[in-house]
Ligand SMILES: CC(C)c1ccc(C(=O)O)c(O)c1O
């Protein structure tokens with residue numbers, strides 16, 4: 001099998017560490033507009049904005065952090081291609097235990113440490129369906145859209161994701177940010193990588209289906225005393241209208257409306273945008289200093305990083 005056999009269905013889910021799961025659960029439910037419930041272990045909170053088991057998982061920790069990123073693969077063959085390719089590179093992978101996979105509602109899951117950021121990437125073939133369709137409340141959230149990390153070795157992160165994990169580059173802004181899609185998922189980006197002194201969480205994104213969701217969020221966040229850190233504005237890269245705010249731990253969350261989609265065959269070439277504020281916001285806005293400042297990248301325990309034969 002080759003790298004081309006590593007094919008994705010979508011960004012599956014993001015697991016975050018938060019300092020007060022009950023507070024975050026209430027925030028994501030009431031202010032962001034996702035469904036939230038507590039896991040059977042009484043410690044994990046699950047959030048969903050789709051018809052799948054979950055889109056976000058929150059666990060308690062001392063500091064806010066990115067715990068892992070889950071990627072839903074197109075098939076068992078695609079998952080096998082990850083396993084085989086990582087093994088050929090000498091990169092450790094390990095299966096998620098049956099008990100944890102059951103708790104997460106995923107089948108055939110494996111994890112690696114992405115070598116350039118230390119972030120945990122999980123790959124799985126399927127996630128259980130939720131017992132009922134997602135019922136949006138005040139905001140028509142369509143899906144978990146993307147995650148952006150900063151990397152101290154941005155070029156290497158880009159290379160690892162494209163050359164070894166079959167992501168495709170959609171656009172760059174100067175040398176500082178690159179947007180990538182998990183091929184052949186059509187969304188302009190499911191993953192972004194920015195240049196940083198250390199690996200860090202930049203933001204998580206929810207895609208909304210109505211421009212009014214952005215306008216209403218602007219009013220709601222102000223009313224609720226939520227810190228707005230960028231926007232509303234328009235990203236010329238994906239052509240989306242954006243709005244960023246902070247969750248109770250200071251993690252940056254984005255709503256965006258609209259996004260370019262790519263065909264699998266004959267996509268346009270990646271573009272290089274100049275490093276000017278208008279490449280981030282064509283309406284001329286600039287972010288607050290608190291934008292993308294919170295969220296370390298949690299590493300898997302050392303004991304879990306042994307090469308596994310599956
Ligand atoms: C300001 C950040 C890094 C950014 C820039 C552009 C897009 C986009 O094109 O959609 C984003 O989603 C971003 O988060």
Ligand SMILES: [Fe+2]
Nearest residue numbers: 146148205254
């Ligand atoms: Fe974004």
